[in-house]
Amino acid sequence: MKHYSAFAVAREALRYHTGWERAWRSPEPKKRYDVIIVGAGGHGLATAYYLGKNYGIQNVAVIEKGWLGGGNTGRNTTIIRSNYLQDPSAAIYEKSRSLYEDLSQDLNYNVMFSPRGVMMLAQTQHEVRGYQRTAHANALQGVKTEWIEPERVKQLVPIINIDGPRYPVLGALWQERGGTARHDAVAWGYARACSNMGMDIIQQCEVTGVRSENGRVTGVATTKGAIECDKLGIVVAGHSGQLAEMAGFRLPVEALALQALVSEPIKPCMDVVVMANTVHGYMSQSDKGEMVIGGGTDGFNNFTQRGSFHHIEETVRALVETFPMISRLKMLRQWGGIVDMTGDRSPILSKTPLGGCFINCGWGTGGFKAIPGSGWGMAQLMATGHSPLTEAFSLDRFKEGRFIDESVAAGVAH
Secondary structure (H helix, E strand, C coil): CCCCCHHHHHHHHHHHHHCCHHHHCCCCCCCEEEEEEECCCHHHHHHHHHHHHHHCCCCEEEECCCCCCCCHHHCCCCEECCCCCCHHHHHHHHHHHHHHHCHHHHHCCCCCCECCCEEEEECCHHHHHHHHHHHHHHHHHCCCCEEECHHHHHHHCCCCCCCCCCCCCCEEEEECCCEECCHHHHHHHHHHHHHHCCCEEECCCCEEEEEEECCEEEEEEECCEEEEEEEEEECCHHHHHHHHHHCCCCCCEEEEEEEEEEECCCCCCCCCEEEECCCCEEEEECCCCCEEEEEEEEEEECCCCCCCHHHHHHHHHHHHHHCHHHHHCCEEEEEEEEEEEECCCCCEEEECCCECEEEEECCCCCCHHHHHHHHHHHHHHHHHCCCCCCHHHCCHHHHHCCCCCHHHHCCCCC
């Protein structure tokens, strides 16, 4: 009797139930496309989808060095929120959050969006003032958030210890319509929709060079041959700097590893997302019962996609003070992703010095929550040359001093 791996069974089931054949088998590239998107993660696939849906541009190829959704899209902790302080940030993240609410219906694919609420704990007086300020700013921006007192925090999260010895919980910024979604399903849903439009998703196809003539992009060189295009979108997260160099310009980004881990499955005990920025740890419970845990980036530039012991120690030690019960949990697995960080911890969605070439990068540790809004704005920028969602995030802001400093304003870049 022939035995199949769990991966093979899942792949065949996906093909059978979703009509995945075209996207899964990675067709050979055509000689010319109207648009090439480099990067088959959430942001790249969303850009391709909205190019087709909103602007009728369907002669599109999405090129991926590895496999569909195998980068940061499949390696994050799935937090979705829009309670940012700066106006441009709040606008694009709120657009994204609102698109997530109907994304399953839009794609006809269940992305398992769960608006369970996101809570950002204030554990110092500085954070109290900062989050109250953010709540007021969000009210002006039309983003529904509120400041809640410790008693309400305890009511929403019974397992929390609000009287911690070092960092007691003084309150929280609460966004009831924030939550989580299934990261793989977001990539698969967008990919299937793109494939149904006739777009090509070409996996195991590495870009080795960007071709140009008279200051304008003409195509790319890949491990599967040269491909011509009228417009090129670079959406490759932690490898943005390398692709930008191929296109002849430099980016103000650095690559760092961001690690996460999950526990063994346990019975339901926490139905909201909790972020604790003072001790720098955040946690939610997955549908399978695992406690999904994350923290800050590594303190040095690197391209690793695996975990390390110091991260387990620092992040879990921080969370055990706030959630004593997790001290008895066994960890199930750990992983890392390569994030691209800008100096002001805000993304870049912009035209580039090379005509017809566009860049979407710099999302740092908070890219998953922005996928639909990022794709919407990037598609508008590529199709029309302008988007109100992306205008503030252009490359020009770094030479003009128009920084959108979310790391200082929001206290954390997630």
